[in-house]
Amino acid sequence: MVKFSEKVGSFVNDRWLVFVASMWVQSCSGIGYLFGSISPVIKSGMGYNQRQIALLGVAKDLGDAIGFLAGSLCEVLPIWAVLFIGVVQNFVGYGVVWMIVAHKLPALPLWVLCVLIFIGTNGETYFNTGALVSCVQNFPKSRGPIVGILKGFAGLSGAILTQVYAMFHFPDQASLVFMVAVGPSIVITAVMFLVRPVGGHKQVRPSDHSSFLFTYSICIILAAYLLAVLLLQDLSSLSEKVVTLLTIVLLILIVLPVIIPIFLVFFSGPRPVLEESLLPEPDKQESSRMGSFILTLSETEDEKSSEAETLPPSERQKRIAHLQAKLYQAAAEGAVRVKRRKGPRRGEDFTLLQALVKADFWLIFISLVLASGSGLTVIDNLGQMSQSLGYANTHIFVSMISIWNFLGRVAGGYFSENIVKYYAYPRPVAMAAVQVVMAFALFFYAVGWPGSIYVVSVFIGLCYGAHWAIVPAAVSELFGLKSFGALYNFLTLASPAGSLIFSGVIASGIYDYQAKQQHEHRIQGSGLGLGVPLVKDEFLTCYGTICYSLTMAIMSGLCIIAFILSMIVVHRTKRVYAQIYGNPLA
Structure with a gap:
């Protein structure tokens, strides 16, 4: 009995259990990805127009991007407290939104809903930060796979929550907002005491490689299964029993990785004493x-x-x-004056303020703005892009790019980890490689070659996702783990900053210009002449590759610039990585 209680204690403090619990946190933390499904519910329930919904979208993006407080609190509070703050924000923010949309509360001004959605979505930053900080500290020598898998589950969370919602067959559409408020809050409250640093660098096992391979296998199966379910539901009408069965299988796949800590603690031999260094x-x-x-x-x-x-x-x-x-x-x-060193060197622990004065940090951030911002612009405009090319079922491409985004995050973490572990070469070289692929995919669309929408969906999804596995791991290696939460949340500003310029200014401006040109040509072709006034801009629609070809060409060039910046970081950090990971293949 005593031995069993010791086993239970070892199980609760096992770093693989923390990792699996963090996967569960991430699988329901991508609340922002559901805004496309929530916004029509709010629009119909509140009688808003598209411009008002766009303001709510801006509030959502700000809530998703501003995570400085979450990163700072990770340094002074236990992880469970950080997660609980996120739970409270998510529950209160979206809970009140549901009560307003369901008319259980009187209608409130638009700015109140903007604040509530900001608060609710900002809870996601606490979930991401708590999970990533805990697992990166527990697996200091496997940062690529850890970050890739966790960020991948966050990217899939929208599809997972949508499938769970379909299983319950709620009576009204407003119930989707209710599920967003309650579902993640229940799951994360249940596991928040498991997600924490447990001295994982002292729990190294020879079987860790096999455990990662098993986790990767589950990820690939999960992505393929979700894609098949989405296509099946889109192409055919499924009964309630079939939908319920498909959702149960999905939940089993998500829970399945818990087999790893169960087997390691209860069914394997005593753990050998091995340790990973937290610092070079x-x-x-x-x-x-x-x-x-x-x-x-x-x-x-x-x-x-x-x-x-x-x-x-x-x-x-x-x-x-x-x-x-x-x-x-x-x-x-007195012949020599010896000074105290001013600040840490790369590979040591930096605070956010110390990192902000380093050239490498800004090179990575600007490269991320250019490349990741371009990827997010494609993701945000993919529906209109496919519509302009004449595709009726635009949501298929949106679902496809989310699946490839997940696979990109998983693959980016895996391959970048092999680069640093087996060759001791700087991890940012993997970021440079995916930026070249992004530039090619964007150029492919710009020249209007056949099947360009499929090429963009696959490669932009993969490469955008890979960025968010590679960059956090690289920053944790170059600037340390002590303030990783603050560093990571500063980097998350890169995508919305780039998208704000590329999508909000460049893409939308070119699209509207081409739509006006096409409308004028249609008027001339109808013989009505130029005296006929144009319809309002929001009713103009552009058709053909010309709508986005110039935007894609511009972003292709920006990705090449991002590639150059990434290679500069590679050149500057070669010695740092050689110190951390040893001589290549020595």
Whole structure:
């Protein structure tokens, strides 16, 4: 009995259980992805026009992007408290929206609904931050797969919640808002005490590689199953029993990874004593040798090769000790002034303010604005793009790109992890590679080649998703784990910042211009002449590849610029990654 209780204690504190619980948190935390389904309900229930719904969409985007408070609270509060704040915001925000839409409360002004949707969606930032911070600290040497899988489940959460909603057969459409308020709140409250750092770097097992492969297999099966279910429901009319059965299978697939911690704790042998370092060993050794005084070094010195790097460890240590003695002697005699180092070096723990003065951080952020902003612009406009090409079922492409987005996040984490683990090469090179693929896909659409909408749906979904597996892991390696929550939430501003310019200004402006041109040509062709007034802009529709071809060409060029910025980061951080992951294939 005592042994069983010890096993239960080990199970609760196992890092794989934390990871699985974080997957469950993420699988219902992508509330913003459901806005496309919620907005028609609000529009019909409140009698809003499209411009008012657009304002609610802006409030949703702001709530989804502003996560500074969540990142800061992760440093001072336990993770369960951070998750609970998100639960309260989600429940209150969308709960009151449901009561207004269902007419259980009197109608309130539009700005009140904007505030409520901002509050409700902002709860998502607490879910994301709590899950990512916990798991990255528990798996410091597997950051790519961890971030990729968790962000992938967040991307799939919209499809998962939609399928669960279909199973319950609620009597009215307003119930979807009710489910968004209640569903994630119940799930995350149930597991919030499991999601936390548990000293996972001391729980390394030889079977971890197999556990990751099993998790990847579940992810691929889940993506294929969801895609099949979406197509099946779209192409045929399913009975309530079939929908319920399909949803139960989906929930089983989501719960299935819990087999990993159960097997490791209850059915495997004793765990060998292995440990992953949270910080690069060279930094630890150097700091212990040099103490609190070191020479002030510029950031560019990280890239310079040193003769000492080629010496054997024993000889190198002797030289450093000799240099240290001479340095202290010179300092004592006043011949040399020794300064305290100003701030950390790359690979150590940075605060957000310290990272904001580093060139590498801004290079990554600007590259992310250009490439990820372009991807989000495509995602936001995909319905109109497919409609302009004459496709009737536009939501099929929207569903497709969400599935490929999920697979991109999973694959981005996997392949970037192999790059750093087996070759000790900077992770941002994977970001540069996907940016080249994005540029090709956007150019493919710009020239109007056949099947361009399919190419864009697949490759933009994959590459956009890959960014959000690669970048958080790279930033945690270069700027440390201490303030990872704040760093991550600052980076999430990149996509909406890019989309605000590319979609709100460039894409919409070009689309409206082409739509007006086509309308004028139709009037001329009908023989009515130019004296006929144009219809209002919101009723104009553009047809053909010309509607978005120039926008795609511009964003293709921006992705090439992002590629160049990413390669600059690769060049600047080669030595840092060599220190963290060792010599390539040595």
